[in-house]
Amino acid sequence: MDRRSFIQLVGSAPLLGTISTAVGVTSIYGIRLWPAPDHTRVVLDLDGQVEYKLASSGKPEKITLRLSGAQPILALDAPVENDSRLKSVKTTVASNGDFIVEFMLLRGVEARSFQLQPNESYGHRLVLDLYNLKQESQESQALTVKPQSGSRRDLTIVIDAGHGGEDPGAVGRRGSKEKHIVLAVAKRLEKMIKQEPGLRAVMIRKGDYYVSLGGRVRKARKSEADLFISIHADGFKKSSAHGASVFILSQKRASSEMARWLARQENRADRIGGVDSRRDKNGFGYALRDMERAANAKISLELGELVLNQLRKIGDLHGNQVHKASFAVLKAPDFPSMLVETGFITNPREENKLRTAAYQQKLAEAMMRSVKVFAQRYPAPTNHTPTTSTTQSMKRVAKRYYKVKQGDSLSKISRTTNITIKHLRKLNPGIKDALKIGQKLRVQ
Ligand SMILES: [Zn+2]
Structure with missing residues (x-):
């Protein structure tokens, strides 16, 4: 070289x-x-x-x-x-x-x-x-077509440990850093998911480094997330604030003053974590139909309530309802997502609890029980079944298209059709990197 x-x-x-x-x-x-x-x-x-x-x-x-x-x-x-x-x-x-x-x-x-x-x-x-x-080879490997099979694919649960690296998150009185606590909980949840047949775990970060908010969403999409769980243990200006809570995305107003405050805290992470704003644009360019967006929002709420009920069994809650606020990390509408605040690290009693392996395990178990219910209620489609949304939208736009063949990848199709991957993505909103054989892609 x-x-x-x-x-x-x-x-x-x-x-x-x-x-x-x-x-x-x-x-x-x-x-x-x-x-x-x-x-x-x-x-x-x-x-x-x-x-x-x-x-x-x-x-x-x-x-x-x-x-x-x-x-x-x-x-x-x-x-x-x-x-x-x-x-x-x-x-x-x-x-x-x-x-x-x-x-x-x-x-x-x-x-x-x-x-x-x-x-x-x-x-x-x-x-x-x-x-x-x-490495060219690594890239093309990642985009290779999955073999066609009638078996049910694994459900992908993406686990996002908040903060990391330059961004410690909230810090407790005893000096506990949110980034360390949430990574410990995330790793425990990952272990449980890996042991469960039919489930696949993807970690947004595996160590002490920062991933931008946009980078977190991109990684989740690239991994074909079926569910996204962001784990936090934030602080509040009043040390008396306590209890666990669950948040889902609100397109409109935050559901409470606390929700608004926390979303603001979370959304500033990129400034602390250190992101070159000229390079990391947070625009995701989704063109998801309202119906799918609404369906995912409904599942997020349903699952948020499940998690909340599990958290209730192991400790205090901050409010009895799923909160809503405009969290940047929840803004991908193409899969259900939630943000779990495991407790307030600024509350000395909760900080003590959050530091222990026993409580971290309880938190992971509470989330795992909800993930299992999710997997039962919303099993993955079998590999050979094209998703309804793709079929329907293809019928509507039956102009010129390319039919995916065995061995095709986005980069290969890009070379064959002489259309850049970026443009292919633009023409085919919501397209996944793992293409399905027989799937039709718009090429003009
Ligand atoms: Zn946080």
Whole structure:
């Protein structure tokens, strides 16, 4: 592999850096590494904007970040552990006063960088994301047509542990972080789902890293979610607030002041977690028919009530009804979804409970019992049955179409028809990556 394909640099402003108008010396007071399955995020804490350059070099393979007029006010030696991309991080000060951070690499990466403005949780941040280089074979594998069979497919339950990485979520008095508690509960639920025949679990995050709100929804759609459960343990301004609650999406007004407040808290996660807003657009471009949207909203409510009744058995509830609010993470209308607030981490008594493995297990079991009822009431269709909605909408738009053959994938069809995947998706709203043989796709 030559060096150019080993390392790709993608600057967010001029190709290799970002220029700021700041004059004088910028202090660097922290560096954090967040390894995720597909990328490693490096975050530098700064006291202002900084002028920087990103460069790559080989022998050994490394990426160099050169910050002009910047100096560390603390030792920045970053130990690298359990990271499949980074071997080590070295910092030096150049003779002209530039501060240099060298990232020694273990594999090919695409480097993207951007700066973040201060917010309620952080000051200025410079973010460097090191993405795995995309392997063509992996991509086409993911889009391969599933073999036709008369058997019932597994129901996919997508589990979204809230927050992560730069975004700790709410923090309790004893210092418990929401991101750790909800991941522990999510992992317990994942384990139970995996043991249940006919069910498949997909985790939005498996470790301590941040996934954007849009990224969470995209991953759920890509995994062909049948049900989406987002798990949280938020805080409130009053420490007396307590009890578990369940939220579903409201297209209109929030059902209470608390619901509105919590939705606002959740929806700001991207600013804290650190998302390059120019790259991560939250528009999903759904063209789902109102009927399907309404059906999924109804199932969400029904399932929300089931979960609430299970939570009632293990602890206090915050209100006796399923709450409604405008949560960004629930905005995909093509599968039922809910957000479970397992308790208020800002309530000392609940924080103590949420920290224990025993209560985390009880929470996961409560959700699991509801998932089982869902699986009985709404079993997956058998593989060979085309969904009614697809058949009906195809009849209506029977102009020019392409019939999916054995071995087809979206990328293959894109090459055959000379239509980009993006345009194919636009022509076929709601199209899934796993195509069905015989399925008809609009091509004009
Ligand atoms: Zn939360």
